[in-house]
Amino acid sequence: MYNPDTELLFPARVIPTLRDERGKSWSNLVDKAADKEIDDPDQMAFVLMMIRLNGCTTCHADSFRAMRGCTACSSQNVRRFRGPEKELNQMYKKAHGDVDTHLKKLEKKKNKAK
Template sequence: MRVAPYLRDLRGDVWRDLVDEVCWSPDASLDQLAFSLLLVRLCGCLTCYTHSYRALRGCTLCATQTVRRFRGADSELLGLFQLSRTEVVAFEDSGQPLTDFFDHPIPGGKQ
């Protein structure tokens, strides 16, 4: 969770508590996987490539900008995190290909 601590103070208390919870979770825990999935979707990491502007700026700056610019409330981010958490559990239980879970863009996320 290299980038997560930098995102802690970008929004309100709900977001800060979520980031704290995720950062203190064990490595590769359900919460960390779900938070990573949330950020991958919000930031559009799957469409980022080596020579793109986003890649040249780096993941920390990209994630910081994305979280700051998210137009929804912190409660929406928490809901999206819970949805990601549910999807990680479903993925672990079903053995479905991970790519199936990236076909559903998040409102407000980069396309």
């Protein structure tokens, strides 16, 4: 079954739809990420956090998650997350650190190649 809302990994276009799924802290985090361009580390970190939260790497075309679509899957996972918002913020900070580390490695490789 094909669902036009299903992509390989969490799509950044879904970020704004998650704004009202939790409290104020979550809304602020969503606003921060949604207002950025796709190549901004803040948005990359949010996308990475959501990939981890949703389990996007294990989703495949004939799975129930894929049939529902990325928007519904993400919304449900954020709502059903059992930890406090503080834990979601920590997950975001961890993802941001991972993105920063990766970008620094890419920059080093780029500088070495010159």
